[in-house]
Amino acid sequence: MTAATRDISERKAAEKHLAQMEGGRRLAEEALRESEERYRMLLDGVREYAIFMMDPQGQIVSWNAGAERIKGYRAEEIIGQNFSRFFPPEDIERGRPEEVLRMTAASGRHEEQGIRVRKDGSRFLASLTFTALRDPNGNLRGFSEFSHDLSESKESGAKYRGLLEAAPDAMVVVNQAGEIVLLNLQAEKQFGYHRDELVGQKVKNIIPEGFAERLLADGLRSVEDALAQQIGTGIELTGRRKDESEFPIEIMLSPLESAEGILVTAAIRDISVRKDAEEHLAQMEGRYRGLLEAAPDAMVVVNQVGEIVLLNVQVEKQFGYRRDELLGQKVKNIIPEGFAERLIADGTRTAADALAQQIGTGIELIGRRKDGSEFPIEIMLSPLESPEGILVTAAIRNITERKRAEQHLVKTVAELNRSNDELQQFAYVASHDLQEPLRMVASYTQLLAERYKGRLDSDADEFIAYAVDGSNRMQVLIQDLLAYSRAGTNGKALRKISSDNALTEALANLRATIQESGAVVTHDSLPLITTDGTQLAQIFQNLVGNAIKYRSAAVPNVHISAVKNGGNEWIFSVRDNGLGIDPQYFDRIFVLFQRLHGQTEFKGTGIGLAICKKMLERLGGRIWVESQPEKGSTFHFALPEKDGK
C-alpha cells in the first residue's frame, strides 16, 4: 500500500467517518426535531393546563392550547409579551410578577395559588407552578409556568367548590390580602355581582367594614391568632350589593390551609329577615308592653327554646328578679318543672301541636323566686305568632292564697262531715238509748193506770193520766227522731225502680186512712227512675198522708203526677184540695218538729216533711210547696235521673 493510497484511504475513511458522523448528526437532529415536535404536540394536547415558557425577563416564548383556553390569548398575540399581564393590576403595582420570578430563580421552583386575570379582564383563582430553566452550565435561560384554573379543577378544588355551591349560605374564600379567591352562586345572588366581577377583588367591596380588618395581623398577634378569635362566632356586619344597597349579614369564619398560606372561608348569611323579626318584635314589644304591664298576673313571653323574651313588672315582683336578670334566661329558672317541657316537640307531635294541647288550660306548677323560695302557681298558655316562630305567652298566677283557701275548705268540709256524722250518731244513740228508760216509765205508768185506776183518789188518777200521756208522746217523738236520723243514713243503693210501684206501696200502707176518710187518690202514669225505691215510697206516703190528714170539709181529692223538666230531673207533684198553707210558713213546714196546728187539731210531731226533705237531699233532689189557704196545696219534689234519659 502506498502513502497516497494510504492518504486516500485515510481520507476516504475520514470522509466516510465524517459522512457517518454527518449522518449521525442528521439523524440526531432529526430525532431531536422529532422529539421537540412531539413534545410541542404533547404540550399542545394538554388543554387542562396552561403551559408556556418565558425568557429570564418573563417574555413569553411558547404558548400551548391550554394556555389559550384558560387565559384567553392566542399564541401569536401573546408570544413576546410579558407574563405580568396575567396578574391583577394591584399585584403588578406591588411588583408581584418580578417577585415570583425572583423566588423561582432562587429556589428553582415556586408554587402558589393566586388570582389571575384573563384577556377579557375577568379574574380567577389559579394554581401555578413556576420552574427555572437553566443550561448545563447553570445559566438561567428562562422559566416555565404550569397553571390551571382552580375553579374548574376536577380534584380537591372541585370538591371544595361543590361543597361551596351546596352551602345554603353565601360563601366567599378570601386570602390574607383581603381578596376574594372563590365564591359560590349564593354569594353572586346575594350581592348581585357576576362571579368574575368579584374574584380577585377586595372583599371590602361587598363587606365594607369589619371583615378585612379581622384578617390582619398586628403587632400583638399573628394572623392565625387574629383569626382564631373569630372562628365560629357569628359576626354581624353590613353587606353591600352591586347596586350599593346594604343589608344586614352575619358571617362565620373558618380557616383554610393552602399553598398560598391561610385562606379564610366566610359563610355569609343574610339576616335581614331576622333583623326584621327583631325589629318587629321590638315593635310588638312596644305595643304589647302596655298591655302586658296592665295585666294583673305575672306574664312572660317565652320562645320555643324556653328563653324568656318578654316579661312584665308583676314577674319582677312575684319572682324577686330584676327584668334584665330574666330576659334571655331560661324560663326554667323561675318555673323549674313542667313549663319548658311543654314547649318541646317530640317524635309524635310538633311544637305547635304540643302547645295546642296546653292552650287555655290552667296548669298548676311551682314557681321559684330568686331567693330560692317556692310558691304554687297556675299558668295559662297562649301562642303568639311572631316572625321568630311561635312564642308562648304564659300568664302566671300566684295561687298561694287560693291553695290556702282550698286547703282550708277541704279541712272545713272534713270537719263539717265529721261533726255531721257525730250529730247523726248522737241523734241515733240518744233516741235509741233514751227509749229504754222511757219504755220503763211508760210501761209502769201504764201498769199503774191499769191496776190502780179508781183505787186511789181522783187526783192520783189524773196525775197518772198525765204521766202516761207524757211518756207516750215522748215515745213518739223519740221514734220520729230515730226515723229522721235514719232518713239520711239508712238508705239503700240507688237502682232503676218504678215510681208507680213506690206509690202503690205507699197507698197500701195508707189503705186504712184512705178508706176512713173516703179520699179519692188518682195518679198519672209515673216513670222509671234510678233512686231508692223504699225512700221514694216513704216520701209518697208522707205527702199523700198529709194531703188526707190536713183536709178541708170537702172529700179529700189527691192527685199524683210527674213531668220531666228541661234538665235531667223528674218533677213529682202531689196535689190536694185540703186546707192549704199560708205562704209565710212555706219554709217552716220542712223544719224538724215544726207544726202549724196544735195537738188537739191534728196529731203528729212535725216530722213527716222534715224526713221527706232529708231523704230528698240524700237522693240529690229537693222539695217545695205551692199553696194558698183554703185552696189546697201542691207539694213538688224533684229527683235527678242518673241515666240522663
Add this chain to the structure above:
Amino acid sequence: MMESIGTDAKPMEVLLVEDSPGDVRLTREAFKDAKVLINLHVASDGTEAMAFLKREGGHTNAPRPDLILLDLNLPKKDGREVLGEIKESPTLKSIPVVILTTSASDADILKSYLLHANCYITKPVDLKGFLNVVKSIDNFWLSVVKLPREVR
C-alpha cells in the same frame, strides 16, 4: 233465782236472759196469766246464762230449760255470743231460743237468724204491746208448739 208458777202438771222451764229488772218484772207480770205452769229462771248476763245452762257454779241443780228468752244487749258476754254458744253445743242446740230485744236493726235480725235463733221479737215500746208479745210466746211456744224432750 227460781220460782214456780202454778201447781198442777209439769211446769215449763223457761230461762229469761235479761239485765233490766224492770223488763224481768214486766215479763213475770205478763206470764202471771199464762195458760201453762211456768218456772221462770232469770240470768242477768250472758256469763250467768251459760253457767246456768252448763250447770256450773251455783247452778249445779239447774233444770234444762224448755225455752230461752234472750236479750241481745247484755253485760259481760253479750246475747249474740250466748246464742252462738248454745247453737254450737250438741246438747243445748235443740232448745228453742227466742230473741227478745229492743233492737229493731236489720243487722241484728239477720245476724240472729244466721246464728240459728228460732225467732226474733222486738220489744214493743208500749205496755199493751209488750204484754201481747209475752202472751203470744206463752200461747205459741209453750202451748201450740211441740218441744223436744230431753233424751236421757
